[in-house]
Every structure is written in structure tokens, then in C-alpha cells.
Amino acid sequence: MERDFLPTTTYAVLGLLGFGQELSGYEVRQWALRSLRFFFWTPAQSHVYRELRRLEELGLAASRDVPQEGRPDKRVFAITEEGRRELSRWIDEAPLAPPVLKYDSALRLFFGQHARPGRLEEIIDEHRAAVQQTLDELDAVRAVLAAGGPPEDTSEEAGRWALADAVAVWGQKLWRSDLAALGRLRREVAAARARRPAG
Structure with a gap:
């Protein structure tokens, strides 16, 4: 068994x-x-x-x-x-676990009615900066993979890192779409604040 x-x-x-x-x-x-x-x-x-x-x-x-x-x-x-x-x-x-979006920023925005003025935009900007840093790091990872993998990898197996690179490309596409979505979210947050009664 x-x-x-x-x-x-x-x-x-x-x-x-x-x-x-x-x-x-x-x-x-x-x-x-x-x-x-x-x-x-x-x-x-x-x-x-x-x-x-x-x-x-x-x-x-x-x-x-x-x-x-x-x-x-x-x-x-x-x-x-x-x-x-x-x-x-x-x-x-093994069955796949369902994908989960678990962003600290999303949780804070969800409860954003309790934030001080301007804080929600700051959260979105911080998140955008972190996403951009991740994209920059993924570029560096892809450069290492293109050069044959991590320096401590002594294998000569051709194509050894091809799947890792494919996942890195997938990650780059996801993070780029996240950047675009964050731009839209920032506009929506500003519009929601404009509609909210003062006080």
C-alpha cells in the first residue's frame, strides 16, 4: 500500500x-x-x-x-x-491545491475604510515597488539560468534548467499583469474616496 x-x-x-x-x-x-x-x-x-x-x-x-x-x-x-x-x-x-491570493496589501485595502487619508494609495505604491523588485530579481534569475544555472551546479546535463526558466517566465508575466492591475486599483481607490461622504 x-x-x-x-x-x-x-x-x-x-x-x-x-x-x-x-x-x-x-x-x-x-x-x-x-x-x-x-x-x-x-x-x-x-x-x-x-x-x-x-x-x-x-x-x-x-x-x-x-x-x-x-x-x-x-x-x-x-x-x-x-x-x-x-x-x-x-x-x-497528488491533487493540486487551489491557487490562493494571499497579499497583506489586499487585506488592508479590503478594510481600507478605517485607513487615514492617503494611506491606501501608499499601500498600493509599496506593493507596486515590491512587485517591480521581484520582476528585477526574476530577470537576474533568468540570466543565471541562461548561463547554465547556479554557479555551484556542476552538472553538464543539457536543458537542465529549461523548466525552471519556463516557470520564471510565467512568474514574470503574472507580476507584470499584477502591476497593470495595481494601476487600475489605484484609480478605483481614488474614485471610491471621491464618492465617499466626508466625515
Whole structure:
């Protein structure tokens, strides 16, 4: 009998190991910060270590200690064959969770009747600036992928990062549409304020 599906964050870590590199817990988090944070998860270091322990206990990942000169040994993790099968099973068979829009800015705007004058526009402008920064960072990510992937990736496998780049392009399109929607929202907020009675 097949096991129940694991938490999605567990598969996120397993998927990063699935690129074939041996990674330390620190490196897993760095890879997540350069990739997964744009569309799924920004993990705490402690969460990464919990997921790695779980993967190892289940036989989905294996670890070994690598001696380092002048520093403590480094523990690195690699996906196992069972881990590859489990990652494929999750991708192929697990039901998709519904997409969720979870913006702090949207929540504040929803309750915006309690804001001081001008604050809603500030919130929209802050959100726009954050979106633009994300777009700039995605441009940098795409440049790294076009150059063959992260510098610590020693694989010579052709096309290894093509799907990651496709997701980055998708992200760029989503964020650009978000910028356009924020422009419309700012105009609507101003119009709503003009219609609201004073006092």
C-alpha cells in the first residue's frame, strides 16, 4: 500500500535534491531563496532541516558527512531512487491545491475604510515597488539560468534548467499583469474616496 502524500513543503525540498546535486541544509535553503520563494515558499533554515530529517527517515534522501579543512564536517543530502519515485508519484498523482491570493496589501485595502487619508494609495505604491523588485530579481534569475544555472551546479546535463526558466517566465508575466492591475486599483481607490461622504 502506498503511503499518504507528504506535506508539499517536504516535496519542495525533495524536488531541490532532485536536481542531482548533493546539498547541505544551508544550500537547500539558498536554492529555495533563489527559486521557490518567487512562487511557493520562503523556508526558515530550521524548517529545511526538519524536512531533510523527515526525508532521510523515510528513505527518500540519504546524507553523508564531508570533511572540511579548519571547519566542522558538512552534512550533505542527496535524493535516493525511492525519493525519485516518490517525487514522480506526487507530481503525477497528488491533487493540486487551489491557487490562493494571499497579499497583506489586499487585506488592508479590503478594510481600507478605517485607513487615514492617503494611506491606501501608499499601500498600493509599496506593493507596486515590491512587485517591480521581484520582476528585477526574476530577470537576474533568468540570466543565471541562461548561463547554465547556479554557479555551484556542476552538472553538464543539457536543458537542465529549461523548466525552471519556463516557470520564471510565467512568474514574470503574472507580476507584470499584477502591476497593470495595481494601476487600475489605484484609480478605483481614488474614485471610491471621491464618492465617499466626508466625515
